[in-house]
Amino acid sequence: MKRIFSAILSCALCVPLFLPPARAASDPVVRVGLAYGASAQEASRLEAADGAGWTVGEMRGTSFVSRETLSCAVLTVEPDGTGLRLVDADAGRTVYETDADELALSALGRLTLFGQNRYEGDFVCRNTDGRVTVINYIGLEDYIKGVVPYEMTASWPREALKAQAVCVRSYADGQMGKHESQGFDLCASTHCETYRGTGRATANSDAAVEETKGEYLWYNGKKVVGYYFSSDGGATEDAANVWGGSLPYLTGVPDPYENTAEALNGTWSVALTAAQAAEKLRAAGHTIGTVASIQITGRTAMGNVAELTVTDTAGTKVKLTRAACRSVFGLNSIRYSVSGGTAAAAPAASNVVYVIGADGVKRQVALSGCSMLTSAGLKPVTTAAQTTDTSAAGDSFTFTGTGWGHSVGMSQYGAKAMAEQGFPYDRILQYYFTGIEVR
Numbered sequence: 386m387k388r389i390f391s392a393i394l395s396c397a398l399c400v401p402l403f404l405p406p407a408r409a410a411s412d413p414v415v416r417v418g419l420a421y422g423a424s425a426q427e428a429s430r431l432e433a434a435d436g437a438g439w440t441v442g443e444m445r446g447t448s449f450v451s452r453e454t455l456s457c458a459v460l461t462v463e464p465d466g467t468g469l470r471l472v473d474a475d476a477g478r479t480v481y482e483t484d485a486d487e488l489a490l491s492a493l494g495r496l497t498l499f500g501q502n503r504y505e506g507d508f509v510c511r512n513t514d515g516r517v518t519v520i521n522y523i524g525l526e527d528y529i530k531g532v533v534p535y536e537m538t539a540s541w542p543r544e545a546l547k548a549q550a551v552c553v554r555s556y557a558d559g560q561m562g563k564h565e566s567q568g569f570d571l572c573a574s575t576h577c578e579t580y581r582g583t584g585r586a587t588a589n590s591d592a593a594v595e596e597t598k599g600e601y602l603w604y605n606g607k608k609v610v611g612y613y614f615s616s617d618g619g620a621t622e623d624a625a626n627v628w629g630g631s632l633p634y635l636t637g638v639p640d641p642y643e644n645t646a647e648a649l650n651g652t653w654s655v656a657l658t659a660a661q662a663a664e665k666l667r668a669a670g671h672t673i674g675t676v677a678s679i680q681i682t683g684r685t686a687m688g689n690v691a692e693l694t695v696t697d698t699a700g701t702k703v704k705l706t707r708a709a710c711r712s713v714f715g716l717n718s719i720r721y722s723v724s725g726g727t728a729a730a731a732p733a734a735s736n737v738v739y740v741i742g743a744d745g746v747k748r749q750v751a752l753s754g755c756s757m758l759t760s761a762g763l764k765p766v767t768t769a770a771q772t773t774d775t776s777a778a779g780d781s782f783t784f785t786g787t788g789w790g791h792s793v794g795m796s797q798y799g800a801k802a803m804a805e806q807g808f809p810y811d812r813i814l815q816y817y818f819t820g821i822e823v824r
């Protein structure tokens with residue numbers, strides 16, 4: 386749409402009248418990278434959402450220092466030597482130039498359109514080797530309002546959203562400065578947390594943030610990071626079994642609440658030919674010939690996959706452990722079974738039970754619970770024995786599983802189900818994070 390504005394668009398005005406509203410002093414600022422590295426732009430387009438114009442200046446720490454007011458609505462930020470210039474995108478005229486490699490912009494109406502999204506807060510644009518890096522400076526609580534509805538559906542029960550808000554706040558706090566070498570705190574993708582500004586926020590999702598304002602997860606007197614993921618498919622997992630290290634508040638728990646069948650990508654299968662399996666192993670740095678078998682050779686106490694052994698036709702073995710059991714073959718979770726391509730599909734891991742009959746022979750059965758076994762006079766064998774026999778052979782393999790994500794911390798679908806059953810957000814958090822306090 387053509388916008389009509391005066392030809393002279395840059396005018397220095399009485400700055401204090403146009404300073405953006407002050408942020409609450411207690412709310413720390415998060416610097417979120419929106420375009421950087423490979424996604425830095427040749428030129429960046431920023432639009433003042435209500436057309437009210439801009440103040441341009443610089444950042445001192447996280448405080449905006451105003452230099453000039455610009456009345457145009459749409460700005461293109463372009464590199465200019467080692468400095469930057471601002472072009473009124475409608476008039477095609479340069480309205481501001483600086484030799485500095487960085488400038489700050491603040492929309493007078495507080496809302497900025499950038500890319501497909503709408504953001505509150507200030508913007509910093511930096512000339513990074515002839516491309517424009519764009520960083521959003523946003524108060525922590527507003528940042529959380531811009532994450533919660535992108536990480537969880539905004540119409541879900543309030544208590545689930547509140548649990549999510551505390552996780553987002555705790556995660557942001559614990560990971561602050563993760564991108565310090567690139568000049569900001571957090572990126573806007575799933576690498577950190579998905580942040581897209583105000584577009585999806587609702588009264589429900591905003592209230593979840595406001596009702597938990599300033600609340601974090603604490604363990605042993607220290608703030609801890611609130612990890613979360615979509616669904617666990619039956620049980621979460623110890624961080625030690627996924628990432629290594631020891632974080633006692635991140636201990637796996639069985640999940641009787643989550644409705645995995647309802648969860649997005651909660652049930653899944655992945656089929657790979659032997660050649661595709663070998664290719665993925667080589668891409669992950671392993672040496673392997675023609676894949677002959679893929680076996681689950683270890684499960685955790687929670688029944689998730691702890692070790693996957695791949696054997697080639699020459700007998701060479703590659704063992705995958707922890708997160709590699711999911712990542713190398715591109716699987717949704719660590720809760721699965723594997724079968725050969727020519728064999729009938731095996732039931733999902735959660736339904737696979739081995740029994741020893743009166744004749745002493747071990748047999749695989751598919752049951753939903755162990756009570757049927759004892760009533761039939763059969764004895765379930767140990768988890769370890771279950772797993773070493775899960776084998777596959779042939780020229781293709783099918784992984785069949787439940788859950789989506791890394792399985793450490795809070796299941797989002799589990800939180801939804803607990804909220805639907807009447808659990809308040811702090812009880813939900815205390816279920817998924819062992820021994821924590823919410824305060």
Ligand SMILES: [Zn+2]
Nearest residue numbers: 571572576577
């Ligand atoms: Zn990141």
